Amino acid sequence: MTGTSPAIELRGISKAFGPVQANKDISIRVMPGTIHGIIGENGAGKSTLMSILYGFYKADAGEIFINGKRTEIPDSQAAIAAGIGMVFQHFKLVENFTVLENVVLGAEDGRLLRPSLAKARKILGELAVEYELNVDPDSRIDRIGVGMQQRVEILKALYRQADILILDEPTGVLTPAEADQLFRILDRLRAEGKTIILITHKLREIMEITDTVSVMRRGEMTATVRTAGTGPDELAELMVGRKVLLRVDKAPASPGKTVLEVQNLRVRDQQGVERVKGIDLTVRAGEILGVAGVAGNGQSELLEVLGGMRPGAGTVMLNGVPLALEGRGSDGQSRRAAGLAHVPEDRQREGLIMEFHAWENVAFGYHHDPAYQRNAMLMDNAALRRDTQAKMEKFDVRPPDPWLTARNFSGGNQQKIVVAREIERNPDLLLVGQPTRGVDIGAIEFIHRQIVALRDQGAAILLVSVELDEILSLSDRIAVIFDGRMMGERLPAQTDETELGLLMAGVSGKAA
Amino acid sequence: MDKMPKWADVVLIPLISLILAAALSALVILAIGEDPVAAVRLMVSGALGSTYGWGYTLYYATNFMFTGLAVAVAFHARMFNIGGEGQAMLGGLGVALMCLYVPWPHWTLALIGASTLAALFGAAWAAIPAWLQAKRGSHIVITTIMFNFIASAVLNYVLVNLMRPQGSMDPATARFPEPVHLPTLHELLAPIGINFSKAAPANVSLLVAVAACVLVWLLIWRTRLGYEIRAYGHSETGALYAGISPVRITMIAMLISGGLAGMMAINNVMGEAERLVLNATEGAGFIGIAVALMGRSHPFGVFLAAILFGFLYQGGAELALWTSIPRELIVVIQALVILFTGALDNMVRMPLEKLFLSLRKGRA
Amino acid sequence: MDFLTLIQVFDSTVRLSTPLLLACLAGLFSERAGIFDIGLEGKMLMAAFFSAAIASVTGSVWLGLLAGIAASMVLAGLHGLASITFRGNQLISGVAINFLAAGMTVLIAQDWFRQGGRTPSLIGGGRFGGLEFPGAIGPADAEATGRPVSELIAGTNPLHQVYSDLISGHSILVYVAFLAVPATWWVLFRTRFGLRLRAVGENPAAVDTSGVSVVGLRYAAVAICGLLCGIAGAYLATALQAGFVKDMTAGRGFIALAALIFAKWRPWQAMWACLLFGFLQAIALRYQNIDVGGVVIPVQVMDALPYILTVVILAGFVGKAIPPRAGGEPYVKER
Amino acid sequence: EPALIFDLGGKFDKSFNEAAFTGAQRWADETGGSFREIELQSEAQREQALRRFAEAGANPIITMGFAMADPLSNVAPDYPDTKFVVVDVTWIAGDNIRQIGFAEHEGSYLVGMLAAMASKSGTVGFVGGMDVPLIRHFGCGYAQGVKSVSPDAKIIANMTGTTPAAWNDPVKGSELTKAQISQGADVVYAAAGGTGVGVLQTAADEGILSIGVDSNQNHLHPGKVLTSMLKRVDVAVYDAMKAGGEVETGVFVLGLAEDGVGYALDDNNAALISPEMKAAVDAAREQIISGELKVTSYYENDSCPVLDF
Numbered sequence A: 001m002t003g004t005s006p007a008i009e010l011r012g013i014s015k016a017f018g019p020v021q022a023n024k025d026i027s028i029r030v031m032p033g034t035i036h037g038i039i040g041e042n043g044a045g046k047s048t049l050m051s052i053l054y055g056f057y058k059a060d061a062g063e064i065f066i067n068g069k070r071t072e073i074p075d076s077q078a079a080i081a082a083g084i085g086m087v088f089q090h091f092k093l094v095e096n097f098t099v100l101e102n103v104v105l106g107a108e109d110g111r112l113l114r115p116s117l118a119k120a121r122k123i124l125g126e127l128a129v130e131y132e133l134n135v136d137p138d139s140r141i142d143r144i145g146v147g148m149q150q151r152v153e154i155l156k157a158l159y160r161q162a163d164i165l166i167l168d169e170p171t172g173v174l175t176p177a178e179a180d181q182l183f184r185i186l187d188r189l190r191a192e193g194k195t196i197i198l199i200t201h202k203l204r205e206i207m208e209i210t211d212t213v214s215v216m217r218r219g220e221m222t223a224t225v226r227t228a229g230t231g232p233d234e235l236a237e238l239m240v241g242r243k244v245l246l247r248v249d250k251a252p253a254s255p256g257k258t259v260l261e262v263q264n265l266r267v268r269d270q271q272g273v274e275r276v277k278g279i280d281l282t283v284r285a286g287e288i289l290g291v292a293g294v295a296g297n298g299q300s301e302l303l304e305v306l307g308g309m310r311p312g313a314g315t316v317m318l319n320g321v322p323l324a325l326e327g328r329g330s331d332g333q334s335r336r337a338a339g340l341a342h343v344p345e346d347r348q349r350e351g352l353i354m355e356f357h358a359w360e361n362v363a364f365g366y367h368h369d370p371a372y373q374r375n376a377m378l379m380d381n382a383a384l385r386r387d388t389q390a391k392m393e394k395f396d397v398r399p400p401d402p403w404l405t406a407r408n409f410s411g412g413n414q415q416k417i418v419v420a421r422e423i424e425r426n427p428d429l430l431l432v433g434q435p436t437r438g439v440d441i442g443a444i445e446f447i448h449r450q451i452v453a454l455r456d457q458g459a460a461i462l463l464v465s466v467e468l469d470e471i472l473s474l475s476d477r478i479a480v481i482f483d484g485r486m487m488g489e490r491l492p493a494q495t496d497e498t499e500l501g502l503l504m505a506g507v508s509g510k511a512a
Numbered sequence B: 001m002d003k004m005p006k007w008a009d010v011v012l013i014p015l016i017s018l019i020l021a022a023a024l025s026a027l028v029i030l031a032i033g034e035d036p037v038a039a040v041r042l043m044v045s046g047a048l049g050s051t052y053g054w055g056y057t058l059y060y061a062t063n064f065m066f067t068g069l070a071v072a073v074a075f076h077a078r079m080f081n082i083g084g085e086g087q088a089m090l091g092g093l094g095v096a097l098m099c100l101y102v103p104w105p106h107w108t109l110a111l112i113g114a115s116t117l118a119a120l121f122g123a124a125w126a127a128i129p130a131w132l133q134a135k136r137g138s139h140i141v142i143t144t145i146m147f148n149f150i151a152s153a154v155l156n157y158v159l160v161n162l163m164r165p166q167g168s169m170d171p172a173t174a175r176f177p178e179p180v181h182l183p184t185l186h187e188l189l190a191p192i193g194i195n196f197s198k199a200a201p202a203n204v205s206l207l208v209a210v211a212a213c214v215l216v217w218l219l220i221w222r223t224r225l226g227y228e229i230r231a232y233g234h235s236e237t238g239a240l241y242a243g244i245s246p247v248r249i250t251m252i253a254m255l256i257s258g259g260l261a262g263m264m265a266i267n268n269v270m271g272e273a274e275r276l277v278l279n280a281t282e283g284a285g286f287i288g289i290a291v292a293l294m295g296r297s298h299p300f301g302v303f304l305a306a307i308l309f310g311f312l313y314q315g316g317a318e319l320a321l322w323t324s325i326p327r328e329l330i331v332v333i334q335a336l337v338i339l340f341t342g343a344l345d346n347m348v349r350m351p352l353e354k355l356f357l358s359l360r361k362g363r364a
Numbered sequence C: 001m002d003f004l005t006l007i008q009v010f011d012s013t014v015r016l017s018t019p020l021l022l023a024c025l026a027g028l029f030s031e032r033a034g035i036f037d038i039g040l041e042g043k044m045l046m047a048a049f050f051s052a053a054i055a056s057v058t059g060s061v062w063l064g065l066l067a068g069i070a071a072s073m074v075l076a077g078l079h080g081l082a083s084i085t086f087r088g089n090q091l092i093s094g095v096a097i098n099f100l101a102a103g104m105t106v107l108i109a110q111d112w113f114r115q116g117g118r119t120p121s122l123i124g125g126g127r128f129g130g131l132e133f134p135g136a137i138g139p140a141d142a143e144a145t146g147r148p149v150s151e152l153i154a155g156t157n158p159l160h161q162v163y164s165d166l167i168s169g170h171s172i173l174v175y176v177a178f179l180a181v182p183a184t185w186w187v188l189f190r191t192r193f194g195l196r197l198r199a200v201g202e203n204p205a206a207v208d209t210s211g212v213s214v215v216g217l218r219y220a221a222v223a224i225c226g227l228l229c230g231i232a233g234a235y236l237a238t239a240l241q242a243g244f245v246k247d248m249t250a251g252r253g254f255i256a257l258a259a260l261i262f263a264k265w266r267p268w269q270a271m272w273a274c275l276l277f278g279f280l281q282a283i284a285l286r287y288q289n290i291d292v293g294g295v296v297i298p299v300q301v302m303d304a305l306p307y308i309l310t311v312v313i314l315a316g317f318v319g320k321a322i323p324p325r326a327g328g329e330p331y332v333k334e335r
Numbered sequence D: 001e002p003a004l005i006f007d008l009g010g011k012f013d014k015s016f017n018e019a020a021f022t023g024a025q026r027w028a029d030e031t032g033g034s035f036r037e038i039e040l041q042s043e044a045q046r047e048q049a050l051r052r053f054a055e056a057g058a059n060p061i062i063t064m065g066f067a068m069a070d071p072l073s074n075v076a077p078d079y080p081d082t083k084f085v086v087v088d089v090t091w092i093a094g095d096n097i098r099q100i101g102f103a104e105h106e107g108s109y110l111v112g113m114l115a116a117m118a119s120k121s122g123t124v125g126f127v128g129g130m131d132v133p134l135i136r137h138f139g140c141g142y143a144q145g146v147k148s149v150s151p152d153a154k155i156i157a158n159m160t161g162t163t164p165a166a167w168n169d170p171v172k173g174s175e176l177t178k179a180q181i182s183q184g185a186d187v188v189y190a191a192a193g194g195t196g197v198g199v200l201q202t203a204a205d206e207g208i209l210s211i212g213v214d215s216n217q218n219h220l221h222p223g224k225v226l227t228s229m230l231k232r233v234d235v236a237v238y239d240a241m242k243a244g245g246e247v248e249t250g251v252f253v254l255g256l257a258e259d260g261v262g263y264a265l266d267d268n269n270a271a272l273i274s275p276e277m278k279a280a281v282d283a284a285r286e287q288i289i290s291g292e293l294k295v296t297s298y299y300e301n302d303s304c305p306v307l308d309f
């Protein structure tokens, strides 16, 4: 292997999913023994590109060179043979298999299982020592945490003797401490001469560990630069295509009476695992309470209980009236009747029915509204369409066509429909989850302004977001959630990302 | 953008699927040494060539409208109700009880009473699978299959041991009394001067079935409940978000579905046989699946598909009568329709989507 | 019930469980790989017809068996095409296959034999006879001694009775079916193929990204399913009976499905479930109404019992039956 | 053109329906005529089949089995110009209907005698089809015949089921036969339509004798079928077709005297029936015809003097 030929070279990769062009004519080169970062907004096509390299998807056009040799990668088998390993954004593990079985799957030595398992057990032991990747080989995947699961994925790749390791957003589900450990491992792998591609949204991580970085936007590769020669500002600009100014102009809050009061709230998920472990919080009229935290620490469940989507235990008072947390009166209808509105975290799975027309979606959750009824039996669809038209125009939904199905709007416009529907209700309390996930910068600003305007009208707003920037710029108070508990509350002016980051990792810094 | 225009999805795909099914059926007929053209001609003349044929075609179509609507309503809530057969059997029991043990003064009242009990019995038979699905997550397909078998055992027991008249040998109820006789199309049309075949069993239930189509259409597309059913069918998490109770919708959709299937009995039990016999449903519950698939779960589509299957059924009976092609030919056709419009949908859809995509790209 | 009668009932239980067991194991392979199959019934029926038809034409039951397997595998291939290649709805495909078999068998039977949708009765080499184990009492002894078998058996010791009546004398397919149980267990839990098969029913993406073909595995599973259903159908037509009659599977495919759920998709449990359902059938066949401690259970209850039990299981009153996680879902990478 | 409607067992049940087909075929072969036919698939079809043939102008329309009684009494009045013939029904009203019944108990008596004479174990079996008076009628005559030869013979009687499916369930027939064999039966009489195929098959497999019904079933397993209780449905159908649209209506019951029932003796079972057996049976036949010997009918008071069902 000569030092000059890149470990990976992609030339002119293109990929369309039906009408969506996920990758357009993308080329990159990654030198051996380096860590190459890829950043880009949601939906930019990062995962798609890497899945093509790993043979999971087939590119419509383009060539792949591994160590300078042109290589066809029609399936993952070919990728593995070429020395590529990949840790997917969504892990690909068999949940009710043991760690050992997952590692062996597809890499067995013979037709019989036992010898393979025995051998894998031995090698796993060695790898554990070498890379500090300790996992009990006999635990079932569904009984171990996500951090562990990620280790299993890395072990899978190492067991297959991958020289090239692709990690797709590996830190999204990790605490900072776990992330640090991961980076130590990556460092060591690089030192051994392995090539690593790291996809992440976190500029800090890019700056910390990568050698080179590529930026993707809307399916295209907009730039590849040496990490040492750039900075977060430039990268952010490359990412969204223009100067980023994540500052929301807003007047200071003037909080009024308490609207939402939560005491000792507990929530279990479907498997019976407690995800929210006794949370207290209050939100007052005319203020925005931001809840920060790493994804998966119970903030989704918190929103879901408040929004009436799942049962919980504890006390929740809205305008001084207790809300039912399970059984009768604990559903979304009752919540809306009590003056609550909810912009859910996942607009496509929750906030919208993708097969419904825009006008049908504008009634979603409010289909009992008397304004939408013609008589006791039938709905007044004409009125609904008029209402939709008005909302679309006010919120600048493009195209403003009530007859379009939700699926046919872009992500940002889908979100605008949801936000319009909820904000236009003038709720006492608005729950907002990840309001700008996958939304372009223009729409972000618009949506932020609408939220602030609602606050200024005197509504109480509970904002949940994994984007610290968003939390910092929108909130009047910030609460940090970790492992289902509140770690503490800060005022945005008196804190910074570092402190919040520590709290999010479960370390109560200044609190002591 | 959608991958395809809506009309292609609603009209073109079912049409192509149907043509494929028809072509294969023709091959089958050829393979058993018969002439497909002659067979079709015989089917057309036998099913549509006389008011007698129409009478049977519409009679069968009435059955299929009920069962097709039943399957369609459940489909809208993303449930696959294979239990129409059992629900219709139980509906028959309801009709028989009403007709035999209540002294009705007039058929109109009897029809109302019998439909109600038939719907109730059908709904009750759907209720347990629905409840198990909603509360326990047991797969409705498996439970409804099981309930079909249990229904036929129940009916068997009731007919053999309880409702068989003294001294009668066949496991069937007594004949219903004269006042509950439903007017046939002959009797309905005679006053307005149309001479419809006296022998054909199509009866006033046809009008009930058509009304059911309209009502189901209103229900699904014009009422809040329909809105909730469709929303739940498209996305369960979405339904939760909107405060639509999955348990409630599952139950209601299945109760409506079972009720519709049960109501089929006013046609075959009350309108035609005028007594309850074993296997009175003759597989109509299953044909409902094909009808709903063909009709894209839309009541109007169901209406058209029911007539098509009524034609196939009557035409098939004629074939069995006048040629050596067994009646099972229609079972094969039914299977092919289900296969192409249901299971192999993508086989037709994928190339079409590509075609439309390239057409659009070409234009752009 | 005296001891001999009990043996008799168990004997008939074994006979009646065999098709259930074969179909149940067939379903097990398919569903463990994530392909739900409510078309077991249809595949069995098709196999029953073709095995009987070919056996009656050629006079060789072995050719019949092959034909039955081939026919069943064609339907299995169709199910694979619909649910794997074209990613259609597996349940709808199963329903279609059941109808297709119900119709085609009669149609072809009528065309070939003109006997109202049946095949001619199979005689001699057209049928699987019983395997007489060494030392067991069978028809040969009866002929030799000139006394009926029942009398001979009644006159021997219980162990010999069990051996002669229950163990010996079944057709070879019965032994195949029961040997298939440990074989299935071994394949599933002790081989590479089994590991992959189970994985593909739980999370096909994991298998795919491990460099193994999901499509290949699923087709293999569906083919095994076809093979076993083929044997089940052939057993019905050429061993349990002597020829094909219309709809002769009579819901056995669905009982097998019920047994599969009952067994929670595990091979040994599948065997016990099938034996239980076979036992219920044996009882229902022999006795019209069963008197249990003064309460008369009508035969219809016995007929419906497998179905009722399945519903009870599904309701979770006897433990929850959790199907393979990816079951019923086509593996779609690109929306 | 005459029409023939077969019952659920199907045209080729080797028994009841096949007998009708044989008669019709004989008529067609002899006269060169043709006839319409249909095999019913379900209860619900009965009326449609009747009406369809009547509409198409078929005459006479010959139907098989007691289950046609109700549909026929419903349809016949609508087509006064059409003649209907129904086999196994004798109790309905309608002056365009020819109703034909058989004295099955007389024929069964004769084969019962043969069974008792052929049995070595002293135990004989009876497998009935659907549990209805008609089949008990068969069984009762059979039992009387058995008892007349050996008064302490044991008779094991089973019915296949309670629905028409019982006419066509060979597996169940086979299992019931196995059960009877294990209880010692060495001759089994099947009066069960298509189900009997399974009975005869199993009897042959297990090395005991069987008795067929309706058609001559001796040829199914030569040397293993003791005899068949003939019910001359074929003759009835043949006669009706021959008479055509002029067929005489009313109720006709055919017994030994009319040669409507009997037992089959041919090459296939010649070795099984010794001259003494034949002599005894023929003597009984004469006595029954002459009225000297009376076989009690199950219908008389819905019970059988020598057998409990």
Ligand SMILES: Nc1ncnc2c1ncn2[C@@H]1O[C@H](COP(=O)(O)OP(=O)(O)OP(=O)(O)O)[C@@H](O)[C@H]1O
Pocket (backbone or CB within 6 Å): A017, A020, A021, A022, A040, A041, A042, A043, A044, A045, A046, A047, A048, A049, A089, C333, C334, C335
């Ligand atoms: N399997 C698929 N089928 C259809 N469309 C897809 C599929 N996967 C991705 N897409 C679409 O392709 C585009 C690129 O998606 P991709 O997952 O590659 O983005 P990403 O950059 O990884 O985003 P994120 O940061 O959210 O992970 C998006 O518009 C997405 O909706």
Ligand SMILES: Nc1ncnc2c1ncn2[C@@H]1O[C@H](COP(=O)(O)OP(=O)(O)OP(=O)(O)O)[C@@H](O)[C@H]1O
Pocket (backbone or CB within 6 Å): A019, A020, A043, A218, A407, A408, A409, A410, A411, A412, A413, A438, A439, A440, A443, B001, B002, B003
């Ligand atoms: N899953 C899908 N099915 C059909 N069409 C889609 C799908 N996803 C996206 N589209 C189409 O592709 C176009 C681009 O969608 P995408 O979500 O990538 O927009 P975008 O450029 O990211 O806009 P925004 O910034 O508003 O999110 C949309 O207008 C929509 O018509």
Ligand SMILES: [Mg+2]
Pocket (backbone or CB within 6 Å): A046, A047, A048, A089, A168
């Ligand atoms: Mg991604």
Ligand SMILES: [Mg+2]
Pocket (backbone or CB within 6 Å): A042, A043, A410, A411, A412, A438, A439, A440
């Ligand atoms: Mg977007």
